[in-house]
Every structure is written in C-alpha cells, then in structure tokens.
Amino acid sequence: MNTPRQIGTVYVTGGASGLGAAVATAVQQAGGVAGIIDHQVPEVDAPFAKADLADSAAAAAAVEDLVAQIGPPDAVVTAAGTDRCGALTDVPVEEWERVVRVNLFGTVAVVRxxxxxxxxxxxxxxxxxxxxxxxxxxxxxxxxxxxxxxTGFTRALAMELAGTVGVTLLVPGGMRTHFFDGRDAQYQPGPDAQLNDPADVAHAVLTALRQPVGCEIRELVVAQSTEPSWP
Structure with missing residues (x-):
C-alpha cells in the first residue's frame, strides 16, 4: 500500500465562509497550511488574497499573491460559488452572467x-x-x-492531466451555510430540509487530498441521505 499524502499548502477559493471556510479549517487542523482567495475578509485566521473571481486576471493575481505569502500550493480547492435564482427572462443579463463568471470562469482561472x-x-x-x-x-x-x-471542465482536465496532477470533482448536496440567505422563500430550503454540515463535507475533501500519488478519487458525491436533488 502506498503512503497517503500529508496535507500541505492548500489554496481555497471562497474560503471566507461556508464550505470554503470549513475546508480551510480542516486543512489547518490536519497540520496543513490554508491560503484563502475571496472577495471578503475570511472568518478563518489564514493567509488571504482578495479577489473578485468574476475577474480572471484578478483571480490569477491572487494566486501569485499567495505564492509570495506562503509558497506554492500542493493542492487547490475551488469552493467559491454564487447563484441568482429566477426565470431566465426575469434575471438581468449582468447578474446571470456573473454566476457563470464566478463559478466556472473563476474556477478555471485559479486552476490555470x-x-x-x-x-x-x-x-x-x-x-x-x-x-x-x-x-x-x-x-x-x-x-x-x-x-x-x-463537471465537463473537471472530467476533461482529469484526462488532460492524467499521470501528472490529481483531479477530483466534489459534488456536494445542500449544506447549512449562508448560501441560501436573501433568497425568495420559494428558493430556500424548507423548514424540514436536512442539510449537511459543511465540516463533514470538508473532511471528505481531505480524503481526496490524502490519496497517494497516482491514486485519485475522480468524483465524490457527499449529500444528506434525504437529499432531494440526488440521485
């Protein structure tokens, strides 16, 4: 059996709150170093580079900022995310496109x-x-x-980087975070909704990071047993 990896220096996008903050905390508790990229100051006491992930150039600059602060990463976890609910014709173009820029383009920019x-x-x-x-x-x-x-980006990236960099797609179900705050009631979890603790999901991330070189968890679904959006 190959030796599991140690948790080293891990860059975490969206590390100011929610799942990102839970991942940063879990990394620190495991003896690693967490570096956070976010547009707001993190709750976690960790090195921090401020960036709006809707701006790919700013995202790349934040990576270099963290390299200067704490050294290069051994891993990156792209936990930043946003949403804008509503019918397509009711959501302003700028707000719709910002969701894609932050969630997808921000992920790609940081990974690149x-x-x-x-x-x-x-x-x-x-x-x-x-x-x-x-x-x-x-x-x-x-x-x-x-x-x-x-999903498509990660699956293609895993093929592209096979044998050089490990690639895992984490697929979380609903979590108890501020992600749902401020939404209309119809877009919020119901009063009886069972949501995962982000700390539990973060420990699943550590499992992926600890895999020996050459062994990868390609996709990891973590959800409450009553999660309505899975399968």
Missing amino acids: ACLPHLTERRGTVVTVGSTLGLRPAGDATAYCASKFGI
Missing part, C-alpha cells in the same frame, strides 16, 4: 494559475461542482450552466 506549481509537486485539484451540475432544476439556469460546466 496553480497548474505550474501543482505539476511540479504532483499536486491535486479539487473542483466543487453540485448535484445541480448533474441534473437540472427550474429557475436555476445560470447555476446549472456554471455547475454543468465545472
């Missing part, structure tokens, strides 16, 4: 900037998709488009 370092270290990429990146939902065209895009 990290790849030279990850290739050198035989590192790991963990992208964060969604159960709505595998099946659609009404009034979620922007979110589904972005998360279906992440």
Whole structure:
C-alpha cells in the first residue's frame, strides 16, 4: 500500500465562509497550511488574497499573491460559488452572467494559475461542482450552466492531466451555510430540509487530498441521505 499524502499548502477559493471556510479549517487542523482567495475578509485566521473571481486576471493575481505569502500550493480547492435564482427572462443579463463568471470562469482561472506549481509537486485539484451540475432544476439556469460546466471542465482536465496532477470533482448536496440567505422563500430550503454540515463535507475533501500519488478519487458525491436533488 502506498503512503497517503500529508496535507500541505492548500489554496481555497471562497474560503471566507461556508464550505470554503470549513475546508480551510480542516486543512489547518490536519497540520496543513490554508491560503484563502475571496472577495471578503475570511472568518478563518489564514493567509488571504482578495479577489473578485468574476475577474480572471484578478483571480490569477491572487494566486501569485499567495505564492509570495506562503509558497506554492500542493493542492487547490475551488469552493467559491454564487447563484441568482429566477426565470431566465426575469434575471438581468449582468447578474446571470456573473454566476457563470464566478463559478466556472473563476474556477478555471485559479486552476490555470496553480497548474505550474501543482505539476511540479504532483499536486491535486479539487473542483466543487453540485448535484445541480448533474441534473437540472427550474429557475436555476445560470447555476446549472456554471455547475454543468465545472463537471465537463473537471472530467476533461482529469484526462488532460492524467499521470501528472490529481483531479477530483466534489459534488456536494445542500449544506447549512449562508448560501441560501436573501433568497425568495420559494428558493430556500424548507423548514424540514436536512442539510449537511459543511465540516463533514470538508473532511471528505481531505480524503481526496490524502490519496497517494497516482491514486485519485475522480468524483465524490457527499449529500444528506434525504437529499432531494440526488440521485
């Protein structure tokens, strides 16, 4: 049996709150170093580079900022995400496109900037998709488009980087985070909804990061047993 990896330096997008904050905390508790990329100051006490992930150039610059602060990454986890619910014709163009820019283009920009370092270290990429990146939902065209895009991007990237960088697609179901705050009631989980603790999902991410070189968890679905969007 090959030796599991140690948790090293892990860059986490969206690390200011929610799943990203839980991943950063889990990395630190496992003895690793977490570096956070977000547009707001993180709750977690960790090195931080500010960036609006809707701007690919800013995302790439944030990666280089963290390299200067804490050294190059051994892994990257792209947990940043946003949403804008509503019928296609009711959502303003700018708001619809921002969802795709943050969720998909921001993911790609950060992974692209990290790849030279990850290739050198035989590192790991963990992208964060969604159960709505595998099946659609009404009034979620922007979110589904972005998360279906992440699914396709990650599967293609795994083929492209086979033998050089590990690639995992994390598919989480609903979690108890601020992601649903501010939505109309029809787009919020019901009062009886069972949602995962993001800390539990973060520990699943650590499992992917600990796989020995050459052994990869290609796709990882983590959901409450009563998750309505899966399977």
